[in-house]
Amino acid sequence: MIRLSRAASLILPIVLWASGAPAAEFTPAQRAEIVAIVHDALKQDPSILRDAITALQADEGERTQEASRAAIAQSRDRLVTPADPVAGDPHGDVTIVEFFDTRCPYCRRLEPVMDSFLAKDKKVRLVYKDLPILGPASVLGTKALLAAQKQDAYGKMREAVMKLPPDTTIKQIESSARALGLDWPRMARDMEDPSVQARIDENLKLAHSLGIQGTPALVIGDELVPGAVDLPELQKLVAEARRG
Numbered sequence: 001m002i003r004l005s006r007a008a009s010l011i012l013p014i015v016l017w018a019s020g021a022p023a024a025e026f027t028p029a030q031r032a033e034i035v036a037i038v039h040d041a042l043k044q045d046p047s048i049l050r051d052a053i054t055a056l057q058a059d060e061g062e063r064t065q066e067a068s069r070a071a072i073a074q075s076r077d078r079l080v081t082p083a084d085p086v087a088g089d090p091h092g093d094v095t096i097v098e099f100f101d102t103r104c105p106y107c108r109r110l111e112p113v114m115d116s117f118l119a120k121d122k123k124v125r126l127v128y129k130d131l132p133i134l135g136p137a138s139v140l141g142t143k144a145l146l147a148a149q150k151q152d153a154y155g156k157m158r159e160a161v162m163k164l165p166p167d168t169t170i171k172q173i174e175s176s177a178r179a180l181g182l183d184w185p186r187m188a189r190d191m192e193d194p195s196v197q198a199r200i201d202e203n204l205k206l207a208h209s210l211g212i213q214g215t216p217a218l219v220i221g222d223e224l225v226p227g228a229v230d231l232p233e234l235q236k237l238v239a240e241a242r243r244g
Contacts, residue, residue, distance in 0.1 A: 068224040071210045078206050079219060083199065085128045085145075085154040088118045092125035094241045097219040099207055102141030103134040103166040104215045106228040111162055117234050124238060128158070129203050131215055137168045139200070144173045146199055147190035148182060156180050 026034070072079070079097050088096075098114070100107040118124060130145060132138035141161045148157035160176040161168065177184050190196065207217070210224060218225040221241030229237070 068211060069222045072219060072222055072224065075206060075209055078202075080127050085149055085158075087126040087128070087155060088124045089122060090125055092123050094123065094221065094238050095125045095127060096238070097127045097129060099129045099131045099203070099212055099215055099217040099219075101131055101134050101138050101215040102145070102161050102168065103138045105166070107216045108162055110216050110228040113229070113231050113234060116231055117238075121235070121238065128154075129206070130200065131203050131207055131212075131217075132200060133204075133215065137166065140170065140173065141168050142200060143191040143196055144168075144177070144187070146196045147187045147193070148177065148180075150190050151182050151187065153180060153182055157182070 080095060098110075100110075114126065118126060130142040132142040141164075144161055145154055145158050148154055157177065157180065160180065161173070164172050164176065174184055174188070177187050210217075210219070212224070212226070214226065216228055218229070218237075220237045221244075223237065223241070225237060
């Protein structure tokens with residue numbers, strides 16, 4: 001757009017100057033002239049600044065996405081491992097990797113959306129990455145899921161834990177496990193197994209390497225999608241991943 005080009009030509013020198021460009025770059029007279037030009041332009045058309053900021057944000061967003069794609073490519077062998085719990089089609093043509101915290105309200109909000117999506121699209125593999133970042137109750141919930149996985153009950157236990165109060169207690173975990181018919185004494189021991197903590201640590205490292213700063217976070221194809229999404233957006237992202 002012409003307006004964006006004009007805005008950039010007017011504002012960029014000020015940005016460079018303010019961000020530490022060499023003092024010899026502009027003389028005092030040139031600086032005063034630049035300030036006057038920008039001031040006059042903004043008085044005549046205040047939308048110039050808005051458009052310039054929008055363009056800068058778009059550019060920053062693209063750089064962030066490029067960095068995310070590179071990180072995903074470098075971590076591909078860690079994104080999906082044989083140890084990861086899976087929902088949907090284990091051999092699906094598109095894989096969604098979901099980083100989640102059992103306490104996270106946005107993760108819980110995503111649950112019915114993902115359930116509805118998987119019911120409609122039978123060719124997607126959903127891989128869960130437990131990421132307990134919201135305190136002790138999160139760690140407790142994650143350990144319960146990974147311990148239940150040793151009894152082939154990850155999915156059932158996950159469904160139960162995600163419906164418990166966010167400040168989940170060990171008593172609530174035990175009650176849910178017994179109601180599901182799990183061997184609670186075994187599960188309690190497995191929750192303290194070093195291999196469970198090792199899984200958590202690996203997920204935390206992976207999330208850090210991908211630049212994930214919160215939950216939920218989805219990796220769909222080559223794209224990192226932060227935050228919860230609605231059903232149409234999820235369908236759009238998967239369709240884009242299918243097209244490659």
